[in-house]
Amino acid sequence: MSFLLHCLEWYILSVFTLSRIGFGRLDELFKNSFAWRVEIVNLSCNSFSGVLPSSLGNMSYLTILDLHGNSFTGEVPSELGNLAQLEYLDVSGNMLDGEIPDDVCGLTNLLFLNLAENKLQGPIPKTGICRNLTKASVSGNKHLCGVIMGSKCSFGRKSPLLNVWGLASVVVGTILITLSVVIVLTIWANRNSRNDPEDIVDSKLNSSDPNLYLLSSSRSKEPLSINIAMFEQPLLKLTLVDILEATNNFCKANIIGDGGFGTVYKATLPDGKVVAVKKLSQAKTQGQREFLAEMETLGKVKHRNLVSLLGYCSYGEEKVLVYEYMANGSVDHWLRNRTGTLDVLNWTKRFKIAVGAARGLAFLHHGFIPHIIHRDIKASNILLNEEFEPKVADFGLARLISACETHVSTDIAGTFGYIPPEYGQSWKSTTRGDVYSFGVILLELLTGKEPTGPDFKDIEGGNLVGWVFFKVKNGCAVDVLDPMILDADSKQMMLQTLQIAVVCLSENPANRPTMLHVLKFLKGIQDE
Template sequence: MNRIRKRDNSEDEETDVSKLNTNSLDQNLYLITNSKSKEPLSINIAMFEQPLLKLTLVDILEATNNFCKSNIVGDGGFGTVYKAKLPDGKIVAVKKLNKSKTQGQREFLAEMETIGKVKHQNLVPLLGYCSFGEEKLLVYEYMVNGSLDLWLRNRTGGLEILNWTKRFKIAIGSARGLAFLHHGFIPHIIHRDIKASNILLNEDFEPKVADFGLARLISACETHVSTDLAGTFGYIPPEYGQSWRSTTRGDVYSFGVILLELVTGKEPTGPEFKDIEGGNLVGWVLKKMKKGQVVDVLDPTVVNGASKQAMIKTVQIAAICLSENPASRPSMLHVFKFLKAIKNDFL
């Protein structure tokens, strides 16, 4: 496992996107996306100071009531997540990793100790872990409002509709967290599976990016990391079909899909796109943009006179994140700055 180090704070003297006015935002999006300027960190850094909890299997079994199915709060490609209660009363989330995804004992412990040092307000913190034989378990902070996917889908109808103010808060916060992974450390941390179900929400709807600890660190001299997990259908960038390489620009593409979900309220794929031009969310939105009909994609349940322009600008930012050519996509630091510009101008 490569050791990571913090990147120095500095200011971007060439372009401060957060200071762009509304009229100049569109043309500057293209110019900055294609610039070769350095990408310094402009995000608050906080390093993990407390040691990780080293729990026994007995501790985990007691906390999860022997992995009782009624305690399951999530199930994804890496494993199953259980709501658990530690002996001191603290409520946490325990992820039981799929055995096919786990590494050897030595590599696993080294990776956990490395990832445990990474902390940011928009990342779900790793609190501890347990390794017993082939069983590998991770303990995370519990997010009471679940995932963004849960709120946007609202399949049971039991949740309130997220208004644009909350959706934009989720957009800018998750962008900040992902930018921190990409730009806060050398080597960079690539997430590789950015999706709505990996954006978790605390009691104040502050977003926290989950599962970043399961990504691989790439060495300072490499530009990509090969992986057998290319992401989730609907979020996978087009270049993965040819190269099977995970990159920071692949994360940017996936984040662009999330921005479209927030603006439209629609899923990335599904039956509703069967007879719609474009075939999926990305294709549909880009077709509408080419026709000058971007207003048609805005979620009618949240768009109003106050939110309309901010939602349109967010679609424009999403569009450049979704560029077919990875080199034409902005960095996550620039995406974060673009969203800050929207906040300054409209919210």
């Protein structure tokens, strides 16, 4: 248990917290911060004032810095750009001014940045994490400008004389444009009066009900197609006809997955691109308006360890999502297949899956606003690409499906064997519930066993978690490790990973680490 004690010792000694009791200035407190080995600083919701000391940039071990809800003034120190390990930075709710430092935006490990409710000004940098900031993370800064703020940036101040000339130019330009529009409309009206009546009918048809396109065999009327919404990058423009052809009318032979949210089909688009099409369960989907709103949110969530949503199509009561296709299927498929048709996942690949899935979940919990709770973390929702890089699937679907429902149904809010024990009392899902479910996945990777089933019928604990805890408590931790992959090289790493899983599976949610901490623990094993 030495590694677990080391983790817990790190968790306690590396945290510097003042909650609602601090006041005054920070200058003296962090004067010699280069000598500190602190990894987490939480000074939020206090009465600190004055400028942020540049010496904060010397805290090279810092991963989380939370200063929101104080009265700090002055600029955001560019020296914070020296914090190469920083993953979380919140300075919202202060009185900071000046521009957003490019050095801070360029921090490669930064997953979360909140600058809201300050007096910041100037253009929002287009580097690093600042390229993907949401409006909520910069709201309240009236003098910031850029695409996120919905305003263009003007550089420098013009003299009064230039302003007069500028105003005159606007007036003259307006007059010229107005005259041009009048001339063009006159010419167009004269031509239109001589048009063939059939042309006018065709024009009206092209602007009529989009469903008319579905009755036509011609694909030339592109404006009548049902287009998938475009997000950060141009998405696939698919029609209902395209989707039906790609899935062979949702043929059962193309089904590659079936769960609580709907059925997944392997599909080939007209251009030859292979995708996964999820047809959501009709009885559970929201109305059109709520569905489109959720898609606008989920479509912007991009990360190397999250399955990319390529687009969606909504027609009547039917809702269809289009995802990237994952060639190696789910982790569940590889762990459950013991017949020899698939190679056994060795420990190197299993540990890679654990780290990648943790990274994806950490991004959902801490790197995106609004934060996303998955609510259905399980082995079948961890998918693998050609290089066995894991990607978390179905994130946000629980909220998408049940935004108008309470979080009571186990069909919606989790899968038996992965549901945390507190769920029965609170009926509410939290990020710590996701951490518990991730702990179960770690046990699956370590043991090769599924969370529930006949294997545990006559065994102490009644399920995978109970059995593992019984073995660990009795000093037989090695007995739970999958004998098909256990060897002298993997044994130590597997035992250390087991200790992390045990912490994730604490009955008290408050005792579970965050996914940021879980990711750090796993990386600590990897770097040894």
